[in-house]
Amino acid sequence: MKDGIAHTLRALHHGERRLARDLVAVAERHAEEHEVHHVATDLADWSREHAGRLAELAAAEGLRLDDDATEPLSGAGPEGLLLLHDLRTLHLAATENSLHWxxxxxxxxxxxxxxxxxxxxxxxxxxxxxxxxxxxxxKQLSPQLLTSL
Incomplete structure (x- = not known):
């Protein structure tokens, strides 16, 4: 498996596990809001399932997705991964601003x-x-950058 794809699998696995934890925390914090509580709980289940499926696929490829590892694509590493990290950070910031607008x-x-x-x-x-x-x-850069590492 290409290193770039492995890095992305790790990042997604980490992100799905973090999202599941965050959704559970929101469900617990807002238990009196029944819709928020139940939907957040269901969505957390989805993220846990996604993380499990990612781990299964990775294991079949001989890749271990450590839960304790630091988040991949964190800005360290090859230049291509750094560019994708920076673009992801910009996209998330713009998305947050869009929600505020x-x-x-x-x-x-x-x-x-x-x-x-x-x-x-x-x-x-x-x-x-x-x-x-x-x-x-x-979309344009990730296929080339992730498969060339």
Whole structure:
């Protein structure tokens, strides 16, 4: 198995396990919100299943996905992995900003705050463009970078 693909499997396994833990924590913290509690619990089960399936596939390829290992694709390593890490970081930051723009726009609509709605309407599309740009680069570069290591 190519090193780049192995790194990505480790990162995804780590991410799925972290997401499962985070979802369980949210479900427990908001147990009184029945929909949040039940959906978060179900989604945590999905992430645990994903992590298990990743571990099975990796094991079949002779790769061990250590739960205690530091997160792969953390910025250290070959230049290609560093670029993918940086693009992922940018994409996640833009995604978070997009959610905040959406929340502000919804609040502006509810309160009929035209200035705030105008601001969100002007800026949010650019944030969506940032997300599309990073996503496009990740799609274009990851096949070559992950299979060339």
């Amino acid at each position: 959406e929340m502000l726009a919804q609040a502006a609509q509810t309160t009929r705050d035209e200035r705030l709605l105008d601001l969100a309407s002007a800026c949010h599309p650019r944030t969506l463009r940032q997300m599309r740009w990073t996503n496009t680069l990740i």
